[in-house]
Amino acid sequence: MMGQVAGTLFLIGSAMTVLAILLPHSPKADIGGFCAMAGGTGLFALLLFRHARRLSLRSYECCMLLASLTVTLSLYFSGERHGGPSAGNQVLYVWIALYSGYFFSVVVITAQLGAIAGLYGGVLLVIDPGSVALTRWLITVGMVSAAAVIVHALKRRNDDLLRRLAKAARTDSLTGLVNRQAFDERLEIDLARGRRTERPMALVIADIDHFKEINDRFGHAVGDAALRTVGETARQAARGTDTVARIGGDEFAAILPDTDAEGAFLFAERLREAILTSREIDEALVTMSLGIAEAEADGLTPDALCRSADEALYEAKKLGRNQTVAARAARAGTATHARRQPIAAQSSFARAAS
Secondary structure: OHHHHHHHHHHHHHHHHHHHHHOOOOOOOOHHHHHHHHHHHHHHHHHHHHHHHHOOHHHHHHHHHHHHHHHHHHHHHOOHHHOOOOOOHHHHHHHHHHHHHHHOOHHHHHHHHHHHHHHHHHHHHHHOOHHHHHHHHHHHHHHHHHHHHHHHHHHHHHHHHHHHHHHHHOEOOOOOOEOHHHHHHHHHHHHHHHHHHOOOEEEEEEEEOOHHHHHHHHOHHHHHHHHHHHHHHHHHHOOOOOEEEEOOOOEEEEEEEOOOHHHHHHHHHHHHHHHHOOOOOOOOOOOEEEEEEEHHHHOOOHHHHHHHHHHHHHHHHHOOOOOEEEHHHHHOOOOOOOOOOHHHHHHHHHHHHO
């Protein structure tokens, strides 16, 4: 985008220079200089369009310095130094200010404005417009600086709004966890990384037992409180590299990189016990059923892994809820679960996994 906009500015500048030659102009104007400018800016515009993606940010900073020099030369060629009328070309500095304010940092914007102030001041000394020189300089530099500052402030505000909208689109508003869309994206990335590094990765899918009954009996406010409690507890139990998401109404998931099935089981049991003993919800006893799948054993694609974890979750519900089941054990017909006895449950998992 930077290259396309810069190329367009130079192309418009070339076209305007051609018009300045063709239309009535000061007899003092340097037509040869304007012709050279028109050809040079036009050629430079074509080069920008052709090589826009290859240029670095520093290259575009240099482009704007060149643009400032070009505007300054147009003032010099206008003939004012020989007594011709003022062409008013200094207004073209605003284009450079707008471009800089939108694309560059504060430091670079300051440097660009300093270059404009210096170049314009220098050409005013050369063409010597008399007593109005300082007034012209102050008005032009002030106008250009204000344009750059306003555009930069609007750009930052717009970027901040877009960031907040993007975050909101990927976040569950009730629990503060990532939503299904962000979960799907993260699962794809972590699975690909696991295949590349040959490191284990586990997935835990869980939901709140009898959640509909909690809503029906105690009201939606209590149901929402239960969801928030689960979300906060899961966030506290997770590591910085884990991704915890609310992927449905009362369904949650945790992506655990560098974790095998037994490690995922320990995580799931800690979470289940923390929910079971939570005192955040006085009205209802909240329990959870959890299913575990390991990428290497239970699925190397997002769909396969989620399906394995869902099957394990379904098995946990069939076995009476409030427990954790591993997908491999479920397929073998052996459930690994814990009801208020996490240590014993961990031992039984190790035997089942082996």
